[in-house]
Every structure is written in structure tokens, then in C-alpha cells.
Amino acid sequence: GSFLGVVTYASGKLYPQSFPGQLPFMMTAFYLFCFCVVFQVVFSFAFPVRHTAESRLLYWSSPLEPLRQPGWQGLANYKVLSGALIAIMAGLYIVFN
Secondary structure (H helix, E strand, C coil): CHHHHHHHHHHHHHHCCCCHHCCCCCHHHHHHHHHHHHHHHHHHHCCCCCCCCHCCCCCCCCCHHHHCCCCHHHHHHHHHHHHHHHHHHHHHHHHHC
């Protein structure tokens, strides 16, 4: 990922008339991000992980698994803090939009 970023940046600076040199900087970053995501998904399917007993404990079985864990009591609960963060971000969006 970072090697491709260095190559893209260097080719854009050394050869400004080339394709990477003509792309806006932030769009280049977005395109590199998209490429890296596709790259990661393809290679994840091509070379699946074979878990050991120890590594199996480090992964969730589903994205909803963390919501089944009780967490801490009171305001320190991650569910309460996540809800507060979403409410604050929604409020800031409404105020500044």
C-alpha cells in the first residue's frame, strides 16, 4: 500500500504531465484507498486465515457480537458513549449545516 503511494507521488512530481500528475491530490488518495481495499479483499479470499486456538479468541464471529457483551456499568459503558458521540455529531451537523 505505502509503496504504491510513494510511486504514485514520485511519478506525479517527477512527471507532472503523466496521468498521476494530472489527478488532484485528494482524489489520488481516494483512488489509492479504493485500490488498497480491493487488494485486501481479493487477497483475503485468495489466502484465508487458518486460525489457531489463540487467534480465534481475537476475532468476532459477527459484527454484532460486541453489542452482546455487557460492558462497564453506568456512563462508562461503551454503548452509552457511542450513543452520546452519535448524538453530538448529529447535533453539530445540524448546527453547522
